[in-house]
Amino acid sequence: MDVQSWTFTLVGITFAMYIIIAIWSRASSTNDFYVAGGGVSPLANGMATAADWMSAASFISMAGLISFMGYDGAVYLMGWTGGYVLLALLLAPYLRKFGKYTVPDFIGDRYYSNIARTVAVICAIIVSFTYVAGQMRGVGVVFARFLEVPVNTGVFIGMIIVLFYATLGGMKGITYTQVAQYCILIFAFMVPAFFISFQLTGNIIPQVGFGGTLSDGTYLLDKLDGLHKELGFAEYTSGSKSMIDVFAITFALMVGTAGLPHVIVRFFTVSKVRDARMSAGWALIFIAILYTTAPAIAAFARTNLIETVAEKNYSQMPQWFSNWEKTGLISFEDKNKDGKIQYVADPNKNELTIDRDIMVLANPEIAKLPNWVVGLVAAGGLAAALSTAAGLLLVISASISHDLIKKQIKPDISEKSELVWARIGAVIAVCIAGYFGINPPGFVAAVVALAFGLAAASFFPAIILGIFDKRMNKEGAIAGMVIGILLMLFYMMKYKLGLFGGGTKDDWWFGISPEGFGTVAMVVNFVISFTISRFYPAPPEEVQEMVESIRYPRGAGDATHS
Template structure:
């Protein structure tokens, strides 16, 4: 069977599974819609968290980034995995004990102020939309190649699907769908990795194949460095970023992870505080399977790509090449009119442009793996993008229904009406997300990295100081969040989108890239918060007591409802 038939079978089959699960686990109450009724077992929650967390950026873009950036791509690995450890140790158990549905809910109650709650809702919506734009784009890329439709049509199909199970099932539907999506995603990522690792190095395990010798006796990474040098690219294993920038990006990604609203809310879905820690542990192991394989896939894909296209006749290119050309993600311009592809580091002479986002998806085709493996990767990429998109849409809809309408505009609203508002919020969010998917600001992983910067600059200080600093009051938290997110947005618009007169890499403050600037904005947020809170009235007694009780594990076995 050809690739397209296999794709229809595998993608269709997985979609039918997701929709079936959504119908089976429809949410009947707001508690089920927001936190799946608080009764998800730790292993299932660990799998759902891993799927929620590993977005299209992890599945589609990260190995692609590493395969083009080489050593510099490691910041994504370190930042995204490290952030998880931070989340499990510093935030998850305390927030679970606090027992709220959403991050703005925690901030509104901890800072005894609706202004703080509203600022948090705005930050949650900005972060989630920046992030979801990347996911929808990923969905479009996969559909456009494998179902041979226009990228925009692909985005529409993705919107329809997410709409269906996020709006119907809420958190309960999403959780069990994500368990299925994790299984599809990890299987789809690992199968081609095993095949290609064996093909190139004779070692089945990609993590070991990455450091092994190839059939001609040279080490894989030496061979890659050699290929890069011959073609005039920067050496694969050496970095070009400054140490400070690498540190800033890694920290921004770590802290951003710990402030991401759609990941934090997963810890409210388990029965006990202890379960929050256990499920974070499971999630870390499940995520590590993919993350330790990504650098290997990046190196394999890069080696295969260079040996397939460099100095070869354009007319003799294999079928996968013309298939990706149709999507516009590979373009070839014959500058010297000799019909031979020049793929070199010199921008003037280079004739081939390749979108980084296709590396993982095209990898099995370049390596000539069986058709069912190629289709499996398409199903995996969609599972990754859709699971994260659903989690983010839920954050947007709960922020609107629970934190704006129920807590502020209409406190006497009935549960049925609140559920209706949550569903309307999700529906509007899907439409906006689709718009961003069709007009995306940059490629998937870069957009996602900016979302982490925004989360780091706004939420993280308010949450961490809210747990560990009793003296932190509403004035401090509000001014910190506003200053942090404004600074980050300004920097992002100026250096990434060319607003405010634009600027080049030479003009970066302290030489820190927009992806790493979240670290600076976060530090400014912390300073502003602490200084303002020390100059304004003390936190009320009852709030100080509440902060005490979150930190001490009295009766930590049960979650008290305050």
């Protein structure tokens, strides 16, 4: 079968699987819809958490970033990996012991204020929509190439699938769908890595092949450095970013991970605090499989790409090149009219434009792997994007139905009506997410990095201080969240969208990029929160006792949902 037939077959099978799981595990109560009834096993929750966290940015875009940026791209690898460790060790067990459905629920009760709850809802929606834009773009990119439909059409198809299993199954359906999606995405990521590693270095293990030698005895990374020099690019193994920006991006991604509402809510789906710790450990193992492979995939893809296109005749390009040209994600402009592709660092002479989001997806085709592997990677990319999109959409719908309607607007609402509102919220969220997927503010990983910055600027200080500082009160938390997220939004809009007078790289504050500015906004949030809280009375005694009980380990293993 050809690539398109394999893709239709494998994507069709996986989509059917998601729908069957959603029907089998459909939510019949708000407890099922929000936290899967709180009875998910640590192993299953670990897989679901890994799938929820490893989005299209991890599967599609991260290796593409490293492939183009080399050493500089490693900040995303370090930040996202370190962030999950931070979340698993520092926050997850405490939040699970608190036993609420959502992050705004925690903030509303911890800071004894519906204003704090509302601010948290707004922050959760902003973070989630920014994040989901990257996922929907990832879905569109996959469909555009492999099902040969426009990117926008691909986004619409993805919207329909997510809408079905997110609104029908809620967190219960999403959890078991994400278990299947993890299996699919990790298999799809690893199979081409095994193939290409063996093809280039003779070693089937990509992590070993990454540091291995090619058939001519040259080390892979030395070869890549040489190719980069010839084309005028910076050495693949050396960085060009300033140290402060590297630190800021890495730290923003780390603390942003620890503040992501759709990942945090996964720890409410298990029955005990001990299970939350175990599922965090399982998730870390499952995540490490992909994250230790991504640098190897990046190097393999970059080597094969350069050797395929640089200084080659355009008329002799292989079929994969023209297939990606049709999507608009690769374009060639013959500036000197010699019929050869000049792929160089100098923008005035460069004739080839490549969207970095295609590297993982195009990698099997560039390496001339079997058609079924190409189709498998497409199914994996969709699994990664859809799993995270579903988790994010559930956060948005829960914020609307539980934190706004149930907790504030209509406290006496029936469970059945609350479930209806949760599903209406999911429908609205899918439609808005589709718009952002069609009109994203950048490539997948950049958009996702901005979402992490927003989470770092808003949620992380409020959660950390809420757990570890009994004196932190509602006035400090509200002021910190509002100022933190507004500062991050201002910086994003100024330097990403050109608003408020715009600006260039030379105008960045402290030399920090928008992707790293979450660190600055987070520090401002901490300072504002701590300072303001000391000018107002301490929280009520019962709130301080609640904070003590969250941190108190004895009997924690028996904690269940309130």
